[in-house]
Amino acid sequence: MSRHPTTLPGRHPDYILVSVAWPYASGPRHLGHAAGAYVPPDIFARYHRMMGDHVLMVSGSDMHGTPITVAADRLGVSARELAEENHLGIAESFRRLGLSYDLYTTTLTPIHYRVTQEFFTRLLEQGYLFQDTQPAMYDPEAQRFLPDRYVEGTCPHCGYADARGDQCDNCGRTLDPTDLINPRSKLSGATPETRDTTHFFLDLPKFQERLQTWVNAESGHWRPAVLGFVQGWLNEGLRARAITRDLDWGVPIPLEGFEDKRIYVWFDAVIGYLSASMEWAERRGDPEAWKRWWVLDADGNAPGRSYYFVGKDNIPFHAIIWPAMLMGYGGLALPYDVPANEFLTLAGQKLSSSRTYTARLPFLPEALELFDADAIRFFLTINAPESRDTDFSWDEFQRRNNDELVATYGNAVHRLLSFTQSRFGGVVPMPGPLAPEDEVMLERARATFETVGDQIEAVRLRDGLLSVMALAGALNRYLDEAAPWKTLKTDPERAATSLWTALQVISALRVLTAPYLPFSAQQLHEYLGEKGSVHALPWMFRDLPAARRLPTPQPLFRKLDDEELAGLVGRLDEETVVTGEPI
RNA sequence: GCCGACGUAGCUCAGCGGCAGAGCAAGGGACUCAUAAGCCCUUGGCCGGUGGUUCGAUUCCACCCGUCGGCACCA
Missing domain, CATH: 1.10.730.10 (Isoleucyl-tRNA Synthetase; Domain 1)
Structure with missing residues (x-):
């Protein structure tokens, strides 16, 4: 879809990489997601194409991770089946919304697996990954390790009975699952055990200085909220992060002895920007084409500008972790800007795809059914x-x-x-x-x-x-x-x-x-x-010649009257929320 | 608890050192090309609170209150 209309007179076209947040394939996305991360990059990309720039706009569905396996278990289907079905739904919504991706793919492609494993291997060789053994929560009944938020129990601070292992929804405090009183597995209800498990960690402290230098140089054109967030993490001092999980649904670790573990979703999902660019190039029969947006020149300069459109919940991954990964890998362009949006709220509440509200925001398939x-x-x-x-x-x-x-x-x-x-x-x-x-x-x-x-x-x-x-x-x-x-x-x-x-x-x-x-x-x-x-058309004034005969027009848009809207919204109330977890 | 963002007209939001803004809502008017749409005029604000810096603060600083977010195994 990379159209290159007439280049504007006297303008040198830029290489613009438009990276769009990867929707989590746990179910349909709603209007809040579209407002936050999906519609803005489309506007941006369409404009730059009309300016004659070389635009590459990529994204895809994030198919791995615990929430998808849990939802799949519940539905009695495989994680792959569920993710692929949801992916098709998301892709269809995006098409109907008019999002002009050059490639919208998934994290299940062979090229994505290959690039992710190459990234892992390179970072390991460069000394940016290390192994560590730590205790983790294990559900003896479901026979699987539990993410913190899959452990529930009584909050030690406020006594709330249904606090999650990562955070108490009642008092808002950050928790460790071992803090919980009477902990239980959200999956089986069993009392979790503590077991040691070994994982790979991304050694973020090694990037602290380089990240700070990069932020200082680049953040002049960043949004204040993004800079504040990033600077907050940097001031506090970066900590290593585990990048593998005890799971069978994800990209395999390219080392012997780790067959029962997988690379964790956030690590592979951000690599998707690169692997999708490569896939796009391969599909158009020019396998090297992706390099025009990604590969630094001999002086270490970026070939163009990379923009990462995400919601504010994704700032750390795109403005800290992914840049660190790119630094560790070497030779690839860092983000130029991460124009993260805040949230669209409903009556002041954060929209979540996992909770039901009496009057809730429609998911994209519903919204597109009802409105242009x-x-x-x-x-x-x-x-x-x-x-x-x-x-x-x-x-x-x-x-x-x-x-x-x-x-x-x-x-x-x-x-x-x-x-x-x-x-x-x-x-x-x-x-x-x-x-x-x-x-x-x-x-x-x-x-x-x-x-x-x-x-x-x-x-x-x-x-x-x-x-x-x-x-x-x-x-x-x-x-x-x-x-x-x-x-x-x-x-x-x-x-x-x-x-x-x-x-x-x-x-x-x-x-x-x-x-x-x-x-x-x-x-x-x-x-x-x-x-x-x-x-x-190029982004410029275009004459409408006199004497041209015009076809009979219809109104471009239609009004929504009260009755019609009430009827449509009423239909939404009757429906139940699909399965899935918040992204 | 710690960190951050935000708090501006009835509503949704701009502005961010020099006489408070827009759209909608409310009131009035002229018009008729148009999806009773569009246009003009008016009403409407201690710019969350308290101190401070400044010739001057909605704007900068400090503290307080309120809302939201983050606090690293949620992505």
Whole structure:
């Protein structure tokens, strides 16, 4: 899908790696995930393609890990079957949302296994991994080791009876499973035993200094919350982290004597960015192509910029651990930016895929069943949690859709295209001499490309969309001022000139909205009498030639009335939440 | 408990050293091309609290209160 439209005059194309967080294949993702990590990189990638940059946008489903094995056991299927089924569902949702991945794969591919094992081996050889034996919780009935949060018991601090081994949900304190009073396995209810187990650890302290240097150099363009998080960990001093688990579902450890252990999900998942890039290259018949985004030159400089779009819960993996792994491996580009988003909340509560709320947020398959992808993308972007948690409510969704997307932008387009049909026979009129207000309007449309472009490049996607909407607002004001429906009776040439001017702005909006609202932008492109893809256009003002005949338009978006919305939301309440664990 | 972010109009959110902003909601008006959409005007805020720095603080600093997040085997 790496389209390379006309390179903009005088611009040297960049290599832009758009790395998107890997969804955990435990079940469908919801709107919060889409707002946090999936829609933003798509906007970013689409914009850069229109700028003529070489964009590689990769991701895939994270298929391994304990939660999937537990869910699979419960359903009586294999972990592979469950993960693959969920992967297909996630991929389908992403397709319908219009996410333009160059490759959306999984962590089950041969190439991913190979690259992960190579990474492991290289880090081991370089002395960045070590073995250590530690006690861990073991469920004698289920005959498996338990992650901390699969041990439950009474909180020693507050007496809460259902505290988890990693944290007490009641008082919020961080716990160790051995702290729990009357511990029990979440899987079988049995009393867990303590057993020693040997694992490999990533020696993060060895990277402390290099990471600090890198952060100092790079963080000028990072979001404050990301820098704060990373600096917090660095100030506290990094600790080694286990990167293997007692599991049979994961990438095997490439050493003898570790057949009953696997590489842990977070270690292999981040390697997915690299292995997916390689898979993409292989699939297009140019196996070396991935290097153009990844491999440092002789002076150690990165070939372009790598962006990692994640939710804030993923910051440590992408801004500390993965950079450390890359440093240890050597020769590969470190992240340029990790534009992590905050969370989308529902009535102030963090959205979790594992808990049910009476009025909850829809999962993506449901949302896409009920609403147009562009309406969803619009809401998630105009209300994006870029600098803090933002709130989702159905009222707000309806209002943003009806009063902003439909009324301001959709209506501006529709009133103009309809007017062209009814009064000008559907033909773009020939303009007369431009009045000063026409020039001002056109100049504003041209200037918006630079404004929005700067905002998108700074990953201020919400601001960019606000700027696009502001242009639509300015167009509405221009139209009311110019009132061609009035001047038509007194000065037809003036009316024609006003309409021509306004249609040029619509022509600009078709390009400006393309990264944000890919479906309606394409629709509008066709209403403007053009064939081909709007997404292949360069990011610049595009004339709409006079005398062109335009097809009969339909409204780009539809309003959601109260009754309809209530009915749709009511349906969500009746459904039960799918199996699965929070990612 | 420790660390961090946030607290701005009824609602959702911008702004972050120099007269408080937008959209929506509320009230009024002119228009009719348009999905009763769009446009104009008005109302509406001790910018969480208390101190401090400064000629000047919503903006910088300290403390307090509140919300959320992190605290390394949840990804």
